[in-house]
Structure formats: structure tokens, C-alpha cells
Amino acid sequence: MIHNDQELKATQERIEYFQRLLSQLRVTATPEEFPMVAGGYRAELVRMQDEVLEYLTRHASAPAPMEAS
Incomplete structure (x- = not known):
């Protein structure tokens, strides 16, 4: 969660x-290993992009949401 x-x-x-x-991996990884390697990075990119959008679409005066435990 992005706070500032x-x-x-x-x-x-x-x-x-x-x-x-x-x-770089699209070029250097073998076709067999690329899907396994790329999948983890893709999932992390999606997660981070979601966090960025959540932060950017919350007005600057709004408090940051509480983190779930």
C-alpha cells in the first residue's frame, strides 16, 4: 500500500x-523457461500498478486506508 x-x-x-x-528476458530466456520466469514478474507488476492506481485515484486530502492484518 502506498502512503505518500x-x-x-x-x-x-x-x-x-x-x-x-x-x-530483456523476452530475448535472453529460452522459450521454455520464459513463461515460468515472466509469470512471477507479471504478477508483481500488476500488483504494483494496482497500488499506484489506488493511490493516484484517492484525493490528496483523503487518509490512506488502513492495512489489513
Whole structure:
């Protein structure tokens, strides 16, 4: 969960890193290993992108939602 703009920036940088990594893996991984390797990165990218959208669509004055335990 993203709580502030600093965490937003860090998450966006991590998304960019994972995208670059996947771009390289498309070329360097074998066709057999690529789906297994890419699946984990894809799932993490989707999770992080969802967090970014959740943060960006919450007004700046709204409190951050409480984390589930």
C-alpha cells in the first residue's frame, strides 16, 4: 500500500525496473523457461500498478486506508 508521494515514486521506479527486466528476458530466456520466469514478474507488476492506481485515484486530502492484518 502506498502512503505518500515518496512511496509512489519508489513503486513507479520498481515498475520501470521490472518492465526493463521483462524486456530483456523476452530475448535472453529460452522459450521454455520464459513463461515460468515472466509469470512471477507479471504478477508483481500488476500488483504494483494496482497500488499506484489506488493511490493516484484517492484525493490528496483523503487518509490512506488502513492495512489489513
